[in-house]
Amino acid sequence: MAVNVKALLAMMFVFIGCCSNVVFLELIIQIDPGAGNLITFSQFLFIALQGLIFTSKFFTVKPKIAFKDYLILVALFFGANVCNNYAFNFNIAMPLHMIFRSGSLMANMIMGIILLKKRYNFRQYTSVAMITAGIVLCTLVSSGNVQDNTHPTLKVETSFSDFFWWSVGIALLTIALLVTAYMGIYQEVIYSKYGKHPNEALFFTHMLPLPGFCIMATNIYQHFNVAIASETVAVPLVGWQFPLMLFYLACNVITQYVCIRAVYVLTTECASLTVTLVVTLRKFVSLLFSIMYFRNPFTINHWIGTILVFFGTILFANVIAQVIEAYQNRSKQQLDTAPLTKRAKKVE
Numbered sequence: 001m002a003v004n005v006k007a008l009l010a011m012m013f014v015f016i017g018c019c020s021n022v023v024f025l026e027l028i029i030q031i032d033p034g035a036g037n038l039i040t041f042s043q044f045l046f047i048a049l050q051g052l053i054f055t056s057k058f059f060t061v062k063p064k065i066a067f068k069d070y071l072i073l074v075a076l077f078f079g080a081n082v083c084n085n086y087a088f089n090f091n092i093a094m095p096l097h098m099i100f101r102s103g104s105l106m107a108n109m110i111m112g113i114i115l116l117k118k119r120y121n122f123r124q125y126t127s128v129a130m131i132t133a134g135i136v137l138c139t140l141v142s143s144g145n146v147q148d149n150t151h152p153t154l155k156v157e158t159s160f161s162d163f164f165w166w167s168v169g170i171a172l173l174t175i176a177l178l179v180t181a182y183m184g185i186y187q188e189v190i191y192s193k194y195g196k197h198p199n200e201a202l203f204f205t206h207m208l209p210l211p212g213f214c215i216m217a218t219n220i221y222q223h224f225n226v227a228i229a230s231e232t233v234a235v236p237l238v239g240w241q242f243p244l245m246l247f248y249l250a251c252n253v254i255t256q257y258v259c260i261r262a263v264y265v266l267t268t269e270c271a272s273l274t275v276t277l278v279v280t281l282r283k284f285v286s287l288l289f290s291i292m293y294f295r296n297p298f299t300i301n302h303w304i305g306t307i308l309v310f311f312g313t314i315l316f317a318n319v320i321a322q323v324i325e326a327y328q329n330r331s332k333q334q335l336d337t338a339p340l341t342k343r344a345k346k347v348e
Contacts, residue, residue, distance in 0.1 A: 007269040010262045011278050015285065017258030022286040024252035026094050026294055031230055031245050036085030037216045038223040039252060044081075044206045044213070046253045047260070051203025063204070065194045070204045073190065076183040078209035082216075083176035090169030091162055095296050096142045098287050099135060100173045102280070102309050105316050106131045107181035115185060127316035134308030139170060141301040198264040280313045 028035055052058060063070070087097065106128045112118035120128075146166040187201075213220065230245035266275050287306065291298045 004269060006265065007274075010265040010269060013258055013262035014266060014278055015282055017255050017260075017262050018282050019286050019289065021252060021255035021259050022094075022098070023289065023293075024248050024255060026290060027248045028245060028252060029088050029094060030294070031248075032223055032226045033091075034089040034219075035223045035226070035245075035249075036088050037082065037213070037219050038227070039249065040081050040085045041213045041216070041220050042249055042253045043256045044209060047202065047257055048207035048210060050257065051199070051207060055199045055203045056207075063200060064197045065190060065200065065204075069190050069194075070201075070208060073183065073186060073201070074205050074208040076179055076186065077205045078212055080176045080179040080183060083172040083179070087169040087172040087176070090172065091146050091166040092169040092173065093142060093296060094290050094294070095287060095298060095302065096138055097173065098283060098290065099138045099306060099309055100170075100177065102283050102313065103131050103135045103177055104180060104184075105313055106135075107177045108184060111178065111181040111185055115182070123318065124316055127312040130308045130312030130315065134305040134312065136305075137308070138302055138305035141299060141305070196268065198268060202260065202264060280310060280317075284310055 025039070028039060055061070084097075084101065109118075109120060109124065109128050113120075143163065143166065146162045227245040227249060228243050230243045232241040233244045233247060234240070235242050263275075263279065266278060270278075284306075290296055
């Protein structure tokens with residue numbers, strides 16, 4: 001049986017790129033929790049420049065997808081990313097952030113029912129109920145340990161409590177979850193109409209939103225100054241002193257590119273079940289690393305909520321039944337292709 005080397009490499013880079021990306025993201029958030037807009041802008045700028053050179057070839061390659069469709073997709077993608085990263089500015093801890101974002105299946109189902117009038121079976125409803133219960137449990141438990149984590153140089157006194165701002169962060173994550181789900185549905189519509197063009201989509205969804213960052217220019221500039229003022233680290237061999245937060249930011253941007261490209265390749269090389277399994281397992285590994293390495297507070301109730309979310313995801317994808325079916329089909333195929341003498345012995 002031929003091995004799909006491209007798929008295996010994509011899986012490997014999903015784990016390497018996405019997991020290391022989360023590590024560098026948390027290192028940045030520990031220094032400056034409000035750096036979400038700076039992080040988002042840096043990621044968009046890097047991927048847009050890469051796409052401009054290698055995909056668009058400085059706009060000499062004609063797009064396969066209509067510009068008006070990209071505008072809608074870009075607005076959704078930009079909004080979801082800004083909400084997700086900006087949520088860190090509102091006392092949201094990294095583990096809760098990751099668990100919340102794992103509720104994408106739940107959001108997809110809600111959007112599918114509302115917009116596409118889809119109907120699901122009992123197993124799928126059960127799985128989404130598990131995911132919802134897990135997220136709600138983790139959210140309620142986390143609400144009892146809320147504290148202001150704004151960078152000292154950017155603190156602003158307000159009459160609102162830390163819990164209020166944490167609630168704003170939860171609202172941003174909820175909006176991002178629903179917008180991402182709608183974006184997935186809209187992507188399906190676009191791809192069914194024009195075909196799949198992942199590299200082109202990657203370029204335009206990161207290039208077109210860049211002017212939108214102008215409204216966040218002050219915020220980005222403030223946090224860039226925080227990054228420059230962070231403690232320095234010596235660059236090996238050269239001996240230069242480099243701000244530590246800028247180093248983490250550069251690593252985050254590069255690993256984000258590796259992560260997103262690997263996921264795009266995986267979607268073109270593997271079935272949706274495989275992609276769901278790999279992405280879900282990657283999120284779980286990132287969560288475990290965040291808890292153990294960064295010593296984030298995680299109680300038994302957090303673990304129960306996490307288990308509900310991830311097992312709900314596996315149940316939704318019907319992983320167990322499909323794995324059993326794949327194994328049975330493979331055994332049958334091996335039996336059918338075996339020599340007659342071996343089959344005769346197996347019958348005896």
